Amino acid sequence: MRAAFTKMHGLGNDFVVLDARAADLPVITTGFARAITDRRTGIGCDQLIVLEPSDTADLRMRIFNPDGGEVGACGNATRAVALLHGSAVQIETGGGILNARPGDGGATVDMGQPRFDWDAIPLAYPMDTLAMPVGWEALDNPTAVNVGNPHAVFFIPDCDAVDLAQIGPVIEQDPLFPERVNVNVATVTDRDHIRLRVWERGAGITRACGTGACATAVAAMRRNLTDREVTVTLPGGDLQIVWGEDNRIRMTGPATEAYRGSFEWDDFA
Numbered sequence: 001m002r003a004a005f006t007k008m009h010g011l012g013n014d015f016v017v018l019d020a021r022a023a024d025l026p027v028i029t030t031g032f033a034r035a036i037t038d039r040r041t042g043i044g045c046d047q048l049i050v051l052e053p054s055d056t057a058d059l060r061m062r063i064f065n066p067d068g069g070e071v072g073a074c075g076n077a078t079r080a081v082a083l084l085h086g087s088a089v090q091i092e093t094g095g096g097i098l099n100a101r102p103g104d105g106g107a108t109v110d111m112g113q114p115r116f117d118w119d120a121i122p123l124a125y126p127m128d129t130l131a132m133p134v135g136w137e138a139l140d141n142p143t144a145v146n147v148g149n150p151h152a153v154f155f156i157p158d159c160d161a162v163d164l165a166q167i168g169p170v171i172e173q174d175p176l177f178p179e180r181v182n183v184n185v186a187t188v189t190d191r192d193h194i195r196l197r198v199w200e201r202g203a204g205i206t207r208a209c210g211t212g213a214c215a216t217a218v219a220a221m222r223r224n225l226t227d228r229e230v231t232v233t234l235p236g237g238d239l240q241i242v243w244g245e246d247n248r249i250r251m252t253g254p255a256t257e258a259y260r261g262s263f264e265w266d267d268f269a
């Protein structure tokens with residue numbers, strides 16, 4: 001069968017979006033997710049996004065990493081889906097129901113409440129998640145946060161100096177993180193500004209990670225390194241993150257539709 005897709009971007013973090021509400025699609029297998037996201041032989045993207053009907057929200061968003069694994073949250077894709085939807089929308093995700101609203105060339109998303117308990121990250125055994133007594137080479141003492149997906153955040157003087165391609169996969173796959181982890185290296189430049197690079201679980205280095213920006217902002221706020229409203233600058237651009245008094249994280253930033261196309265399903269099955 002021929003399937004239609006939309007290529008979307010959120011700060012250079014790019015997605016192939018399939019709408020299973022518009023057409024009956026075959027089951028998404030690990031092999032299909034790997035093939036379609038592969039930049040050498042597939043259409044290529046950082047995450048495959050599949051939209052489905054939902055019983056509890058306006059739509060359900062499923063998220064697949066290039067390693068084929070399905071995960072609970074993707075901040076940049078949530079903004080992209082809000083833009084595609086065109087008006088305020090409730091989106092069911094593996095991490096909960098998110099409210100999103102398009103506007104100003106992007107969208108604002110209520111990403112919900114962060115979780116800090118060791119077994120909610122999850123970690124393999126109990127420890128203080130605010131200042132974890134662990135380290136890998138020059139990176140140590142991270143903060144762990146779950147924002148629908150697991151993140152470890154390292155605050156360091158210069159995040160550009162880290163060889164993320166080398167150390168990222170080592171931390172991602174450490175047995176301390178039974179569901180693996182997204183690795184964030186961050187530099188606080190001011191009480192309202194953070195620079196951030198991310199090694200994404202199941203994807204590698206991306207130009208931006210929305211949940212990474214949320215997790216990093218909340219970690220910085222918990223450590224009293226910043227105020228409750230910050231700009232997070234990623235290689236792909238800026239996100240505004242607010243951690244409200246209601247304990248909810250709100251993320252605002254750009255999203256764009258790149259192009260539409262179609263492919264033969266059997267070529268990737």
Ligand SMILES: N[C@@H](CCC[C@H](N)C(=O)O)C(=O)O
Binds near residue numbers: 063065
């Ligand atoms: N790019 C995303 C995060 C995608 C999922 C992540 N790699 C995971 O495995 O949790 C974002 O913008 O948040």
